[in-house]
Amino acid sequence: MIAESHSRAVVLRAFNVPLAIESAPVPEPGPGAVVAQVGLAGVCGTDVHLHHGQLPIPLPIILGHEGVGRVQRLGDGVATDFTGHSLREGDAIAWSSNIPCGHCHWCVVAGERTLCETRKVYGVNQRFDELPRLSGSWADAIYLQPGSAIFRLPDDVTPEQAIALGCAGPTAVHGVIDVTGITAGDTVVVQGSGPVGIASAMYAHLAGAARVILVGGPASRLDLAREIGVGDAHIDIFAFPDPAERVRLVLDATPGRRGADVVLECAGAPEAVAEGWEMARRGGSFLALGQYTDRGPTPLNPHLITRKQLRILGSWGFAEKHYLGHIQALPRLAARFDLSRLITRYPLEDANRALADMAAGRVMKPVLDVSRES
Numbered sequence: 148m149i150a151e152s153h154s155r156a157v158v159l160r161a162f163n164v165p166l167a168i169e170s171a172p173v174p175e176p177g178p179g180a181v182v183a184q185v186g187l188a189g190v191c192g193t194d195v196h197l198h199h200g201q202l203p204i205p206l207p208i209i210l211g212h213e214g215v216g217r218v219q220r221l222g223d224g225v226a227t228d229f230t231g232h233s234l235r236e237g238d239a240i241a242w243s244s245n246i247p248c249g250h251c252h253w254c255v256v257a258g259e260r261t262l263c264e265t266r267k268v269y270g271v272n273q274r275f276d277e278l279p280r281l282s283g284s285w286a287d288a289i290y291l292q293p294g295s296a297i298f299r300l301p302d303d304v305t306p307e308q309a310i311a312l313g314c315a316g317p318t319a320v321h322g323v324i325d326v327t328g329i330t331a332g333d334t335v336v337v338q339g340s341g342p343v344g345i346a347s348a349m350y351a352h353l354a355g356a357a358r359v360i361l362v363g364g365p366a367s368r369l370d371l372a373r374e375i376g377v378g379d380a381h382i383d384i385f386a387f388p389d390p391a392e393r394v395r396l397v398l399d400a401t402p403g404r405r406g407a408d409v410v411l412e413c414a415g416a417p418e419a420v421a422e423g424w425e426m427a428r429r430g431g432s433f434l435a436l437g438q439y440t441d442r443g444p445t446p447l448n449p450h451l452i453t454r455k456q457l458r459i460l461g462s463w464g465f466a467e468k469h470y471l472g473h474i475q476a477l478p479r480l481a482a483r484f485d486l487s488r489l490i491t492r493y494p495l496e497d498a499n500r501a502l503a504d505m506a507a508g509r510v511m512k513p514v515l516d517v518s519r520e521s
């Protein structure tokens with residue numbers, strides 16, 4: 148491991164123009180903080196939206212809210228990770244992208260830390276022109292502030308496996324496991340075959356779903372899902388562009404044509420919600436998980452909620468416990484699914500190409516290989 152005094156960083160200074168690599172000094176960690184050497188940094192659909200100015204964020208920032216790497220320097224008072232495992236320099240780690248404030252109504256009274264209104268999020272709302280500056284993972288080093296949830300990777304989990312689902316992994320733990328409570332024998336529809344859809348389908352499988360129907364596209368993403376055993380049936384939205392036809396295909400694939408017990412919306416397109424309600428059975432559940440970016444209103448028929456007695460659910464990102472759940476589930480996920488197949492690697496210098504490939508859906512999961520160990 149080489150400790151450099153300066154770190155390269157991919158900085159977003161203006162929307163919709165190519166990102167540039169800049170340099171910043173790597174500070175010594177203060178009390179309670181950790182400086183990590185980034186190994187692999189994920190590129191997420193949200194990064195595309197950030198680049199296009201579709202979320203309210205400050206500028207400039209270093210992008211990157213997904214990362215794994217190694218401990219470079221421990222600040223005073225840091226001896227363990229989030230779970231109490233001892234932590235030493237050189238240890239392989241992952242870290243949660245967000246730090247809830249820990250003292251607001253949502254953090255303390257409601258106990259819903261995902262709803263904290265002043266949470267800090269690496270790669271999203273921590274300015275590059277304010278100390279400690281290195282607050283995104285698209286860089287050689289990241290400064291993990293006091294309060295960060297850091298996890299030493301289990302010995303049987305590789306960095307590739309830990310980054311393969313990116314933020315979609317803990318997002319699915321929150322939405323699919325915690326919020327919908329999928330149970331054994333359920334028929335589950337997943338709308339969307341990007342990382343959130345794939346992660347949600349994987350967790351539905353692990354939770355014991357009898358049948359997982361993946362509705363998405365393009366075909367290359369569905370093919371990859373099929374090859375690694377994600378989804379029992381696959382419906383290509385480009386081959387079947389008519390939503391009514393897709394609803395019919397889904398109903399045909401459910402017991403008694405009653406519809407799905409649970410519909411997981413992971414598509415991000417507002418119009419997917421109306422379609423998802425049609426796919427759910429009477430008394431079924433619908434979770435909106437993919438509407439992370441506000442893309443505006445969409446026509447809906449509320450009569451369906453009443454007539455079908457639908458449970459309409461929402462889930463926003465994840466908190467530390469969901470990240471922990473994902474880390475703990477990784478050995479089982481990796482044993483069942485070839486997670487490394489999801490990844491396409493790019494050098495840090497090619498961040499713009501990685502972002503463009505993500506935007507076009509050409510790859511499942513672009514990952515910036517930041518390692519200087521070669």
Ligand SMILES: [Zn+2]
Nearest residue numbers: 191192193314
């Ligand atoms: Zn993300």
Ligand SMILES: [Zn+2]
Nearest residue numbers: 248251254263
């Ligand atoms: Zn809070």
